[in-house]
Amino acid sequence: MxxxxxxxxxxxxxxxxxxxxxxxxxxxxxxxxxxxxxxxxxxxxxxxxxxxxxxxxxxxxxxxxxxxxxxxxxxxxxxxxxxxxxxxxxxxxxxxxxxxxxxxxxxxxxxxxxxxxxxxxxxxxxxxxxxxxxxxxxxxxxxxxxxxxxxxxxxxxxxxxxxxxxxxxxxxxxxxxxxxxxxxxxxxxxxxxxxxxxxxxxxxxxxxxxxxxxxxxxxxxxxxxxxxxxYDVTQARIGSCNLADIAVALAVPVVDIQVEKGEILVHGGGVHLSKDVLFEQDGSKNFGEVVYLQEGVAWEVPQQRSYVKSVSQEHGIIKASPELLQGVQIGDLLGILPIHSCMTADCMKSYYTLNGQLLDHAEGMAI
Missing domain, CATH: 3.20.20.10 (Alanine racemase)
Incomplete structure (x- = not known):
């Protein structure tokens, strides 16, 4: 899928x-x-x-x-x-x-x-x-x-x-x-x-x-x-759930990798994730947590954190861990756990299950 x-x-x-x-x-x-x-x-x-x-x-x-x-x-x-x-x-x-x-x-x-x-x-x-x-x-x-x-x-x-x-x-x-x-x-x-x-x-x-x-x-x-x-990253930070309890992730294509800057550019921005944001301890912005996608099974939360540090309309820039930089290639897909799943779902207007089934959304496709 x-x-x-x-x-x-x-x-x-x-x-x-x-x-x-x-x-x-x-x-x-x-x-x-x-x-x-x-x-x-x-x-x-x-x-x-x-x-x-x-x-x-x-x-x-x-x-x-x-x-x-x-x-x-x-x-x-x-x-x-x-x-x-x-x-x-x-x-x-x-x-x-x-x-x-x-x-x-x-x-x-x-x-x-x-x-x-x-x-x-x-x-x-x-x-x-x-x-x-x-x-x-x-x-x-x-x-x-x-x-x-x-x-x-x-x-x-x-x-x-x-x-x-x-x-x-x-x-x-x-x-x-x-x-x-x-x-x-x-x-x-x-x-x-x-x-x-x-x-x-x-x-x-x-x-x-x-x-x-x-x-x-x-x-x-x-x-x-x-x-x-x-659930979503906000709920995980509150303590309502763990990251492993988040049921939706935005799959985004990798379009550029800047190893020297520790950044990855993905096709996935504010029109997909929304612009809901959390703040890291150093004051930097977090628009979503990176997970590894696997065919047909649940995504994997990495040991080393990477997160979306900024978004514009279509762009997302990931602050990437050394682990992620070593393992990713241009053209790969990454998963982003949303800061606010309600808003991300409303932006995207439909879902795909891990086995490829298209699910309806009130603002998008109806069954």
Whole structure:
């Protein structure tokens, strides 16, 4: 299969991906939680089919467009985990008549618009902010939560499902335990306050670092991470996974080798990897870790690190180890583990398995 690759190609190791899903499903079961994965990373029907093998029947997406793409595969519920865009209400009604959906609400204004215009039954979560600061209702502001719930009651087709937290700041701090303590407290407080009026409400938390590393979820009902299916170099640096758990690698052709500079030029740049970046201890940039590709089997993480030090649109320059410089030739293929697998997958819009099977992606090829 590698012999057929002539340009940057995103490879997926099916077994690693399945192992990642199985491990998270087992963790959810251990804690009595439902796993409702966010499909914004994979955006693939086939990867969704792999998830079904572990009892997953409900998924999360990040847009109505993505919900439409996944709706053709008869999921029990598709939740759109982004503050609802009221300009899409009529398109939403059309899709909701074919696929059971739920949405995310963060203010009474949009809730009123939805209640006034919804023509098909749908559920909603109220997104809660417990410290991240990106979006959501601060959990202490129960008066605002009550306004949203009151506005929603205007339409019997709109049903309250519960509270949702994405503690995205777990990506940027080592104190994941502290973040989860705060999130558990917020969701437990809200559940105790509203459960008598809404006995079926659920609480959901959705970030890969916390769901991977934590072992205390309190009485949270559901977990909804997404990046865990593939993982990436950022997750490995956080400690969510090892490099060997990363399920995707960008295959890039070597087009020049500068031994005296310790650099390798590859066809693979920002339009393929994205420009997400990490920083090395010396302050240099890292756009992806080099692995060795092998025909039909998992890629090998080398003993001596090499990484992409810079990217432009199509170019990538690798800071190469002595081991890599000795073993590589112009025309060879190298693998690059992405800094952010969600963005790399979105750039590439399809995958090839190690045995050459083409996998779909919502933004590219459909099956």
């Amino acid at each position: 590698l012999d057929t690759i002539t340009s940057p190609t995103l490879l997926i190791d099916e077994q690693i991906c399945r192992n990642n899903i199985a491990r998270m499903a087992a963790k959810a079961k251990k804690h009595g939680m439902e796993l409702i994965p966010h499909m914004k990373t994979a955006q693939s029907h086939i990867v969704g089919d792999w998830a079904r093998k572990y009892g997953i029947r409900e998924i999360t997406v990040s847009s109505l467009k993505m919900a439409s793409y996944f709706s053709t595969k008869s999921w029990d519920i598709i939740h759109i985990a982004f503050p609802f865009n009221p300009r899409e209400i009529h398109v939403f009604n059309e899709l909701a008549s074919q696929q059971k959906l739920s949405i995310q609400l963060v203010n009474p204004t949009v809730t009123t618009i939805v209640a006034d215009n919804l023509t098909t039954a749908a559920g909603f979560f109220i997104e809660i902010d417990a410290g991240y600061g990106r979006t959501g209702v601060p959990y202490e502001q129960t008066a605002l939560i009550d306004e949203i719930l009151t506005a929603a009651k205007k339409n019997p087709l709109l049903s309250f499902r519960g509270f949702y937290i994405h503690p995205g700041h777990s990506y940027y701090t080592k104190d994941i335990v502290g973040i989860y303590k705060e999130s558990r407290h917020a969701l437990a407080l809200l559940k105790s306050q509203y459960i008598s009026k809404y006995p079926n409400l659920k609480t959901r938390i959705g970030d890969t670092p916390g769901c991977s590393l934590m072992d205390d979820f309190g009485d949270i009902d559901q977990m909804g991470p997404g990046n865990f299916m593939f």
